[in-house]
Amino acid sequence: xxxxxxxVLVALVLVSGTIFSVAAQGEDKITQAVMKVYDDYIAKNPNxxxxxxxxxxxHYFNGNYDAALNDVSRTIELAPAKETELLFDAxxxxxxxxxxxxNYDAALxxxxxxxAIDPTSLAWVDMKGKLxxxxxxxxxxxxxxxxxxxxxxRNFDAMYGLGCIEAxxxxxxxxxxxxxxxxxxxxxxxxxxxxxxHVQEQLGKYRDACDTYLIAMSSTDDNGESISRxxxxxxxxYDDVIASLRRATDDNPRVGIFYRVCSAIALKxxxxxxxxxDLKAITDNNLMEYPSIYNDEAKCLYQLxxxxxAYIYANKAIASDPTLPEGYVLRSLIERRQGKGNNFTxxxxxxxxxxxxxxNFVPALLEKARLLIEQKKHKExxxxxDKAATAEPNNVEMLMLRGWLNKNHLKNAAAATADFQKVLTxxxxxYTSLRGxxxxxxxxxxxxxxxxxxxxxxxxxTGGEAYYYAAALQAAMGNKAQGLKYLESCLANGYGxxxxxxxxxxxxxxxxxxxxxxxxxxxxxQSQLNFQER
Numbered sequence: 001x002x003x004x005x006x007x008v009l010v011a012l013v014l015v016s017g018t019i020f021s022v023a024a025q026g027e028d029k030i031t032q033a034v035m036k037v038y039d040d041y042i043a044k045n046p047n048x049x050x051x052x053x054x055x056x057x058x059h060y061f062n063g064n065y066d067a068a069l070n071d072v073s074r075t076i077e078l079a080p081a082k083e084t085e086l087l088f089d090a091x092x093x094x095x096x097x098x099x100x101x102x103n104y105d106a107a108l109x110x111x112x113x114x115x116a117i118d119p120t121s122l123a124w125v126d127m128k129g130k131l132x133x134x135x136x137x138x139x140x141x142x143x144x145x146x147x148x149x150x151x152x153x154r155n156f157d158a159m160y161g162l163g164c165i166e167a168x169x170x171x172x173x174x175x176x177x178x179x180x181x182x183x184x185x186x187x188x189x190x191x192x193x194x195x196x197x198h199v200q201e202q203l204g205k206y207r208d209a210c211d212t213y214l215i216a217m218s219s220t221d222d223n224g225e226s227i228s229r230x231x232x233x234x235x236x237x238y239d240d241v242i243a244s245l246r247r248a249t250d251d252n253p254r255v256g257i258f259y260r261v262c263s264a265i266a267l268k269x270x271x272x273x274x275x276x277x278d279l280k281a282i283t284d285n286n287l288m289e290y291p292s293i294y295n296d297e298a299k300c301l302y303q304l305x306x307x308x309x310a311y312i313y314a315n316k317a318i319a320s321d322p323t324l325p326e327g328y329v330l331r332s333l334i335e336r337r338q339g340k341g342n343n344f345t346x347x348x349x350x351x352x353x354x355x356x357x358x359x360n361f362v363p364a365l366l367e368k369a370r371l372l373i374e375q376k377k378h379k380e381x382x383x384x385x386d387k388a389a390t391a392e393p394n395n396v397e398m399l400m401l402r403g404w405l406n407k408n409h410l411k412n413a414a415a416a417t418a419d420f421q422k423v424l425t426x427x428x429x430x431y432t433s434l435r436g437x438x439x440x441x442x443x444x445x446x447x448x449x450x451x452x453x454x455x456x457x458x459x460x461x462t463g464g465e466a467y468y469y470a471a472a473l474q475a476a477m478g479n480k481a482q483g484l485k486y487l488e489s490c491l492a493n494g495y496g497x498x499x500x501x502x503x504x505x506x507x508x509x510x511x512x513x514x515x516x517x518x519x520x521x522x523x524x525x526q527s528q529l530n531f532q533e534r
Contacts, residue, residue: 102134
């Protein structure tokens with residue numbers, strides 16, 4: 001597979017989290033300003049159906065589907081019958097919103113109303129086919145899509161719909177015929193590749209699907225959709241995605257973006273050895289140069305225990321952009337462990353550099369607090385945690401660390417309980433919410449154990465991170481046997497952070513209580529492939 005054009009935006013998104021973050025913040029401010037204009041106008045003119053519809057469209061674009069549904073329904077109530085074009089669009093948009101809520105009958109009713117307004121439009125025919133397909137009514141859906149092709153023989157949306165139907169029927173050859181035909185007719189249209197990849201996913205051809213997404217990346221009109229879908233695909237089919245990307249790097253050895261995508265996916269799932277291989281290919285061959293690439297290489301080396309090499313790449317990241325505080329935080333973590341370890345002064349000095357750039361940078365405040373706790377400077381650590389609380393009052397890492405410090409070293413049980421209770425109010429219940437750890441600290445161990453079981457069931461097993469958190473929680477509760485079972489699952493699912501497994505003892509999430517168990521080393525020895533560059 002040879003691909004010669006690559007999406008610059010995708011590269012920026014992948015290699016520079018800062019650029020993406022700044023862009024997102026700017027977009028949020030623009031969106032907020034637009035919505036305020038709509039809100040202010042409608043507050044003064046509540047029956048202006050045209051503006052209500054425009055605001056509903058904006059809510060739909062923003063993903064605020066309930067608000068969009070309210071505005072569009074109000075538009076339909078207010079708009080006079082003569083506003084045929086507006087009403088057609090409103091019924092079609094409301095049908096899409098009903099479809100999102102899986103209220104297919106209501107959606108079909110609105111499509112019928114739209115068809116009565118404009119019987120010649122293909123938009124409602126296509127929508128009716130999609131809704132019939134969603135309901136499992138393949139006969140109606142097929143008839144709708146074929147009627148479109150009779151009127152517009154080169155309509156690739158209808159070809160895609162027919163491909164999906166055949167894929168669901170298990171007719172792989174017929175399904176691929178439809179989507180391949182669309183690709184042949186429109187080789188420069190990225191959507192036909194996205195459609196083909198989706199059908200390949202339906203057929204269980206995950207590696208082929210990733211190959212197709214990579215082709216879509218070559219289009220400047222893709223807008224990053226293929227990257228998003230590759231990451232989604234990796235969540236359930238990691239090995240197929242990595243195999244596809246490795247084939248892409250073999251065929252295109254001077255194209256850095258393929259290595260970068262591969263490393264980003266490997267990092268997402270804690271496969272540090274796999275990520276390191278691709279990051280080295282980028283830096284050793286000068287394929288790309290961004291601070292995040294050096295930073296990620298340093299992170300991989302740190303997790304694999306090569307602190308001296310990690311230090312070199314952390315410095316390269318800082319030299320590439322000395323204004324990013326996260327680079328200094330990573331270097332501080334590395335400095336703390338170099339040589340014989342306990343390099344507190346050096347590590348704290350580096351964190352102070354991060355805090356010069358951003359005095360309220362919470363990761364730096366938390367790490368400095370941890371180092372001060374190790375040196376038994378508990379009141380100084382508390383002051384930093386209070387500062388972090390001002391910057392991010394719902395940061396669960398801060399709340400757990402401050403609660404732990406107050407409970408175990410400052411003997412302020414009331415303050416500790418308040419922080420642990422606040423963790424339970426944060427509206428996020430995946431493993432990073434630390435909810436189970438707070439429950440344990442509040443003496444509610446049966447609930448904590450149930451939380452651990454829940455997160456491993458509901459989270460992706462790829463990479464094993466949910467199992468890592470569950471193992472750490474069971475270890476903290478003194479349930480070493482259960483902790484080791486979770487650790488076994490963690491490693492079986494590819495967790496590759498040797499530092500986290502064998503060294504990390506910082507409060508609050510760590511495996512320190514398990515390391516003296518004979519089974520612990522046996523599990524590590526059986527999982528050496530997890531920690532190798534490959």
